[in-house]
Amino acid sequence: MSTHRYERLADHLRERIRAGYYSAGERLPSVRALAEAHGVSLSTAQHAYHQLEDARLIRSRPRSGYFVCALRERPAFPPPSKMAQRPVAVSQWEQVREGTCVLPDTHMHNLGRGMPDIDTPTIKPLLRALSRAGRRHDLIGLNYDTLHGRPELREQIARLSVAHGCRLHPDEIVITTGCHEAISVAMRAVCEPGDIIAVDSPSFYGALQSINAYGMKALEIPTCARDGISLEALELALEQWPVRAIQITPTCNNPLGYTFSEKRKRALLALARRFDVAIIEDDVYGDLSWAFPRPPTIRSLDDEGRVLLCSSFSKTLAPGLRIGWIAPGRYRERALHMKYVGTGSTATHAQLAIAEFIREGYFDPHMRRMRQQYRHNLHAALDVIDAHFPTSVRVSQPEGGYMLWIECGAALDSLALNERLMAEDIRIAPGVMFSATGKYRHCLRLNYAVMNDAIRYALKRVGELIGEMEKAEAREAMTAG
Amino acid sequence: MSTHRYERLADHLRERIRAGYYSAGERLPSVRALAEAHGVSLSTAQHAYHQLEDARLIRSRPRSGYFVCALRERPAFPPPSKMAQRPVAVSQWEQVREGTCVLPDTHMHNLGRGMPDIDTPTIKPLLRALSRAGRRHDLIGLNYDTLHGRPELREQIARLSVAHGCRLHPDEIVITTGCHEAISVAMRAVCEPGDIIAVDSPSFYGALQSINAYGMKALEIPTCARDGISLEALELALEQWPVRAIQITPTCNNPLGYTFSEKRKRALLALARRFDVAIIEDDVYGDLSWAFPRPPTIRSLDDEGRVLLCSSFSKTLAPGLRIGWIAPGRYRERALHMKYVGTGSTATHAQLAIAEFIREGYFDPHMRRMRQQYRHNLHAALDVIDAHFPTSVRVSQPEGGYMLWIECGAALDSLALNERLMAEDIRIAPGVMFSATGKYRHCLRLNYAVMNDAIRYALKRVGELIGEMEKAEAREAMTAG
Known part of the structure; x- marks a missing residue:
């Protein structure tokens, strides 16, 4: 839950790192300096750094302090256009229908659905x-x-x-x-x-x-x-x-x-x-x-x-x-x-x-736990993405929930990607579903509610396949050119 | 088609009752005695009695056997007209809405809703x-x-x-x-x-x-x-x-x-x-x-x-x-x-x-029990109706389920009846709900899924109020004339 001071402080630092205020490889203030600058206790400052370390945004070097990790640079999403299109009849039922027909009790790693983690003690x-x-x-x-x-x-x-x-x-x-x-x-x-x-x-x-x-x-x-x-x-x-x-x-x-x-x-x-x-x-x-x-x-x-x-x-x-x-x-x-x-x-x-x-008071503690888990999972998912997705890919910055929006190069076909992932029992939500007229074909939505080795592997495979497909596309374009 | 033995036997018994051979209130032979007398199986004899029970000529009393009913003669429903009306927009939402807002865990005796008996061991x-x-x-x-x-x-x-x-x-x-x-x-x-x-x-x-x-x-x-x-x-x-x-x-x-x-x-x-x-x-x-x-x-x-x-x-x-x-x-x-x-x-x-x-095989025995109960309850409900509803009232002859349709004199307003019943914590389904344009105002639907003293009393009150309202109506008509 974000009531804790250390979490608020970690958020603040995270934003600064993402915004480039601290750059990759740079040394961060000492725990003492951080505590003084923000008027918090030493343990709060230490806690905040631990959290960022968990998220692999920073790392500690013995007797030297904390340093910003070399996160890969990713392009920002382009600003939206100022003009709406005309009102249109909605299509894309086929893709939505297909996504709703996967039984949950199968081997499928369904990264496409809006499913929370239900296997939690709370x-x-x-x-x-x-x-x-x-x-x-x-x-x-x-x-x-x-x-x-x-x-x-x-x-x-x-x-x-x-x-x-x-x-x-x-x-x-x-x-x-x-x-x-x-x-x-x-x-x-x-x-x-x-x-x-x-x-x-x-x-x-x-x-x-x-x-x-x-x-x-x-x-x-x-x-x-x-x-x-x-x-x-x-x-x-x-x-x-x-x-x-x-x-x-x-x-x-x-x-x-x-x-x-x-x-x-x-x-x-x-x-x-x-x-x-x-x-x-x-x-x-x-x-x-x-x-x-x-x-x-x-x-x-x-x-x-x-x-x-x-x-x-x-x-x-x-x-x-x-x-x-x-x-x-x-x-x-x-x-x-x-x-x-x-x-x-x-x-x-x-x-x-x-x-x-x-x-009986079970809802609030449950929500505290889930928010913490999803927040933690986001960073775990971003780690996998950093390691295995092409650097050209744009990634959303969720402020809650458990969904990531990925925008690939314009030529990538996320329906074809989903087809190929099927063979490995993995599914994503292709971007076309999120538009009335099948826009966002080069985008996809990923669920990070549950994060374990199998999901990490599935996520890795999504990134690797995107890379393969983009490379093949580039080769073809070259040959055609 | 009276090909079945039980149907022929039922016909025979029907004629005897009509002819006064068995009189109202009289006890009929036991199933065993009937079977022996006519050289048929026990189940054929039982079947024949069931048919007469459906036709309300006889009724069963638990552990006592079958008795000849003292049925009042009731008018039959008029044949339907041969012509449909024009296609219309449906109204009557107000009445339906009201009926759907009664909490089940209140004191209300809701004879209006399509509710089965859920309090049964099966x-x-x-x-x-x-x-x-x-x-x-x-x-x-x-x-x-x-x-x-x-x-x-x-x-x-x-x-x-x-x-x-x-x-x-x-x-x-x-x-x-x-x-x-x-x-x-x-x-x-x-x-x-x-x-x-x-x-x-x-x-x-x-x-x-x-x-x-x-x-x-x-x-x-x-x-x-x-x-x-x-x-x-x-x-x-x-x-x-x-x-x-x-x-x-x-x-x-x-x-x-x-x-x-x-x-x-x-x-x-x-x-x-x-x-x-x-x-x-x-x-x-x-x-x-x-x-x-x-x-x-x-x-x-x-x-x-x-x-x-x-x-x-x-x-x-x-x-x-x-x-x-x-x-x-x-x-x-x-x-x-x-x-x-x-x-x-x-x-x-x-x-x-x-x-x-x-x-696990629980559905069929449950259904057997419920069919038997509803069939039995129908006769119990008809007994109350015979005793307390005006003889001019027409009553449907269900072949299953647990609903009766009652048609009163053309002047009766079942919405007003429902209003008056409300004061006694009783509800019926007014006929207007069953028409696109508010026809059947003089009709009502009653549920007999559960039959106990409280429901019997509620049913009795419905009949008595119909009687009162019809009498008041007749007096007014006389005065006006």
Whole structure:
């Protein structure tokens, strides 16, 4: 958890190293000098260096101090263009469909899916709660739930919402079958077939496919890998097109990993107000932000009920439970109707178990552990990437979650890469899935939630194959030239 | 066709009762005595008594044997008209919404909802399976499922499908979040907004609300309480309107209780073929038919993949698990897409538990017990109705399931009745919910899945209030006249 001083200090140093303030091979201040400069204890300073050492950003030389490692230089992502394209019908179902058909209990190393680590001791109490929910004397777990969802779970979600600046009342919340249903409900509550939804780009493929299936159109807004959706491009798009809603993942974005600053969140909300459009805010990775306190949701800044906040326990606890929720604001009545016609009500059993897990105080320690693990894993993944991916490859800098976005040379075909990886039981998420029209073919998304020797090896193979393919491509280009 | 021995024996007994040979309240010969007297097997004698019980000529009292009923004469349902109305936009969301917001763990006697009896010993192994699924070492219950659903459950559903004449392959089945999602998926797989769906009338309100929410139009086909949808009216409608699909519950219909004969199922399929429309077959009560073997599904008669078979475990096991399925025939690819954008995948945990419950042989004995209980409860409910409902009221004759459809005098307002019942913590399902345009205001649906003193009392109060309201109505009419 980022409450610890040493972690904040390590973050600060990490940023300076990444930004080139300290360069490769350079000696860092002594532990004592660091402690004095930042007004922290010696042990805090020492701890911070240990963390950076763990992440192999620095290394110690006996009796000499700490030195910056020779990280390979990588190019930055280019700034996004200022112009949105035209609203388009979404395609790419084939690629998404294929990715959703891999059984989890196979040998496959699936680096492509948005799967958290579920094999962690802090999740054990949830298994016990599930087991108990099944044996409940009143058989509530077998009974129809109400359309809104179990009151005990809505109460806990309302309590947790304080962390992102909301003071939701349990009655403002509707439980859904995962965040997938929440987004699907939100779109149908706000839009009709034919309506235009503005989306960040690259964007979560599930949301894009909903736009596709409900006959709506996606307007892809250029998005910066560091700062998020371009507000200038969005403003131009809103002036030009009759947009009904903005669908966005502003905190620990999927797939880019950035977090929209509070200032930019306010500016986005102001734009939405000016053009009278709804905001569908996907906060599914929000609790996995490394910042403390975690960044506010756009919903927390909204006093008009314009934001439909969608989230779930799929990224924080376990996706197989399919428990999500929506706080649909002023669209509540339509959202309830859309929830009803989609699934009637949500499975009762898992709701009871999750409510108990949170009520008994297991959620916060679990989240602390997972944030720490994912943060640690990111550095482990970056080490593998540094060692085995071509230096020309661009890599995102996530501020939370467990996803990396990789941009290869323009000629690389990540669908072909995935094909070749298949033979080695490895899968990635090809970039085309994250665009309405199959852009980002040269990009891919990687999951680093679990990091072990097998995953490290899989990651290494991804990098090696990218290298091979890029070399072959270069040879061909030479021959053709 | 009275070819079976038990049917001939039942005919014989029926004639004797009609002729006054056995009088009301009199005890009939024991099954053994009957078998000996007529030189038939015990099971033939038992079968004959069951048939008379279904026809409400006799009733069984536990440990006492069979008695002749003192049945009041009730008017029959009028035959349906031959003409369908125009395709219409569906309304009535308010009433449906209200019915879905009652928490199950309250004091309410909810006679309105389609809730099975879940408090039965034969369901205990399911609770144990749920408990075990939560503790599974491989954590499969927490993991994302594939889009199609768990293979072990699809396998069991394929096995069970033999009972209704299908030989489904597991790969033809897609698991859904209840039958609700199956129907919603089916409609979106076949139709676009603006398309016309022909429905039986009265019809399941969940399906009607899906038509509403997806911007489609319902064409209500006159339906006979005994024989089902009028094929003549349907044919005329298909000639007149560009219908895309027929949505129907042909076996143990909800709310009317009839089962479409195999002959009529074939005729319906032939019509669908002639006009090239899809059939969305809701078989959710099919396994609760009292006929043995259970009636075939339309899907089992279809060799073109024209029928999208929708069902679930909500009426046979427990609705809170939200596990249903669809066998979408030739519409499989679109159905998978619609499933994906609705909920992503189905909750894993309950799928594992149900698969285990069936595989270990608990499903069939459970179903035998429940069919027997519901059949028995029907007679108990009819006893209360005979004693406390006005004689003018028409009552459906279910051939399975646990729902009764009641038609009162044209002036009765079942919404007002429900309001008055609310004060006594009793609820019914008002007839308006079962029509696209609020027809059947003078009708109501009652659930007899559980029968105990409290439910008997609630049922009695429904009848008494109908009587009071009809009398008040008659007085007013007299005064006005």
